[in-house]
Amino acid sequence: MVDDVADVAELGVLTASAAEWSVAVRRAEVIGRLAQEPRVRIAEADEAATQLGISRRQVYELLKRWRAGSQVASDLLPRRSTGGRGRGRLPEEVEALLLEVIRSRYLTRQRRTVSAVYEEVVRQCRTRGLAVPSRGTLERRIGRLDPVASVTARQGADAARALRSAGGEPPVVEGLLEQVQIDHTVVDLEIVDERYRRPIGRPYVTVAIDVASHCVVGLVVILEPPSALSVGLCLAHMATDKRPWLERLGVEAAWPMSGKPREIFTDNAPEFTSEALQRGCDQDGIKQSYRPPGQPHFGGIIERLIGTMMEMVHELPGTTFSNPAERGGYDSQASAVLTLAELNKWLALAVAVYHGQVHGTLKQTPAGRWEQGVAEGGRPATVSSETAFLVDFLPAERRTLTRTGFTLDHVQYYCDALKPWIARRRQLEKIVLRRDPRDISRVWALDPDGDSYLPVPYRTMSRPPISLWEQRAAVARLRELGRDQVNETALFAMVEQMRQITEDAAARTRRARREVERRSATPVTRRTPQDPAPLPPAAAQDPAEGEPVRPFEVIEQW
Template sequence: MASDLLPRSSSGGRGGERLSDEVETIVRKVLRTRYLTRQRRSVAVICREIDRECKMRGLPPPSRSSVQRRIGRLDPVKAARAREGEASARARKSAGGAPPLVDGVLERVQIDHTPADVIVVDEHHRLPICRPYVTAAIDEATKCVPGFVVTLEAPSATSVGLCLAHMAIDKRAWLERIGVQAVWPMSGKPLELYLDNASEFKSEALRRGCEQHGIGIDYRLPGQPHYGGVVERLIGTMMRMAHELPGTTFSNTRERGDYDSDAKAVLTLAELQRWMALAVACYHGEPHAGLGGRTPAGVWAEKVAEHGTPPTVTNEAAFLVDFLPVIRRVLTRTGFTVDHVQYYSDALKPLITRREELDRIVLRRDPRDLSRIWVLDQDTGEYLEVPYRMWSRPAISLWEQRAAVARLREQGRAEIDENALFAMVEQMRHITDTAAAASRKARRNMERRKAAPPRTRPRVNVPEPPAVDAGAVTAAPFEVIEQW
């Protein structure tokens, strides 16, 4: 029955507000008959109804905050079922009915993605590009957001790695770098990730990275979307906040109506990231229904005092490497060839001398910047940073490499060499630069290039590798383990 949802007593006590039994009865009645219905009346409408009922009986009406407190004490699952239906109620249920209790900070963290409900513009022309993607994490015990990332790329293994790297670092240097003044102490490596069954969450990159850092992984049961209700509610909250931004797309076309999202868009990707950082900081200071009205920041501080501060990461780049997409290649005298691009460093010499004893070697690369790869040394378990064989070549992204290969294939090239590949990339960039003012796709491509991490030169000079004998054995056909 709907009456089962209603609070059984007044707030009363010190710091509370006592209502007379008559007024309490009116509040319960209006909540039962007017609030807990599929009409989904707002709090303002409910308060007006209570005011009217009280004045008809000559009683002093309760304040809006008193009504809101009583609404806040309703069972969230049953209230959602009464107002929004069974599907909404499922989203508020805990996984498996009674999930294992988590008490410590970052004991279990949920991660998920969503397209942002806002259009971003390019930095040069301030013209609309697209809706970016948001990957966000939430700590189950405190409802805090330890990390997020905003990208132009669709969700991938790299998105997850970037979110984990952002989660693990101390945020103070990052906040200063992006120009945001805010307090965000929520950082550290999680003990366990709780994820859905999307391919990026089952990648070899994520599995190997979590094993390397002692992070457990658990997955939702297939066909049970409400098992990830904690992170989905966070994403819903973030997107509702985004609806206040110029250029918002709202949640659907009905809500958007005749609002022209493209014409109203003004925020660049970097500006949206700064806005979201401030929005998360504000969220941490707001009362949370799942915490009994306490703030996530307050619960975090209490639990850190009780359990200690989670371990953070000092070298974000090194941590991220452990979560980058994995590929495997055969080592030759000239180093590695990956997607028609050659990589070499003196650091490979000890491996080259015994290359015939080695199987295909695990490599990692950042799809945003292909100017270097990281080679797993099977003996030490550490990664060696190996740059382009020809360092003078520009850093390119994986999407540029694939687009260049596709164009060369269209021109009838049966064999693609490195020189032709980089020449095509340069042609594509020139076309993009000249067409950026007129083409949304071109503007997006320019912003993707800008989103690449800063390129650093190697610490030592990279000599030319030894010449290859005409009869040298060529590398075995390669295989892409993961797509990005």
């Protein structure tokens, strides 16, 4: 037993380097499997030697050590010969005592000093009648400990983070869109409204980057705080061809990086763990992975991209910089000149410039790496209908179907296409409804018999499109006025009153101008007929096939 303890003290888990431990683990995999055979043939030994990069004689030596030892990875740690230099010359009992005291007294969260640990060594040696080693001997034994294991034992995993590689040993990502990192932040820039050209605050940006090529594959800038909607919009922007979007912006730039990702990698924020996002990813076969909590360096690629984007934004008029100290006396609101649409144009051009610059890690441009990936594995499949794809990621509600359709937040929805469902409504469970919070003038009802969605408009078609936050504000205002029973007519009347108040105040207050801008940025949907066609699941357009899937015609493209 003493021999084993002494051997661990010299080459065990605490003292072995990361490289030595990796070699031992690999040896244990190969030798442990080989040792199960009662007799090892020469051919098997040669195969193991090839796998481990050693000679046949060394394979038999490792087998001998494995069978004679405890059959654990530390039995096969590499042995170094130093000619006796630096090797402990203490009696085995003293070496074992040193190891035990280091484990029980030094490697604890109490963080005892070396002096206190040495006093315990002296006390125990005298109690057992052993020779007392010098303090330098104890310090040398402590110095052989693995720094990461030592700091983790004494101070915790957070304190040891600086000693670890920022990326660790992540899986190799080589294919385009094999993994995409997504994150968002508030933009360090004050923007102005379209009508008065006066400040309305800072927008939010959600951005996605392809890990293999470091290309920006998705970008959304809106006035709403991060939510499942902004993530869904970013995924829809990523999965569809960006040429129509660039044309609507009036930007002449190449941005061919599009396609549906195989995996998205995010932090653990609520918008990334929402039911809407999880169901949408399940529906479209997208795997979700999350960073370990409290370890932001696992998302280093997207974090660096956002940092680079904000450095570029700091060159624009109206920037707020990263903090008040850096901003100094600069008046961001007085200097603001860009609208939300103009910021989108600028960012689209900035991304095109970024794609054409040599990346320090890739040693080539991201655009060049993307084209290389296309040449090697083909162009990623894109989605033909952005709206059909986005519906899968919209917030979901469940409601009972009645003879008059659905009632959701005091608003009734109905169309003639619901009649077959209504006829058998007693056999149906609650229907899954999805809606865009920016425009609740219609909902998408999931067909109980399939995976298609049916767009269902207001029952009263004359009602104007409104947003979810307008609806909630109107309900809250009606409650304040003592209206216990809120009906649809009163709700829309209150929304109209609040809109008029906001329009009148827009010239005076920044908040009112922001509300007007939020409403104008909402996509206005085309009126659907009473018998709309079902919305099919978003289909991927395979470049290898002939004619692409025809987009859903009833929904206007955003």
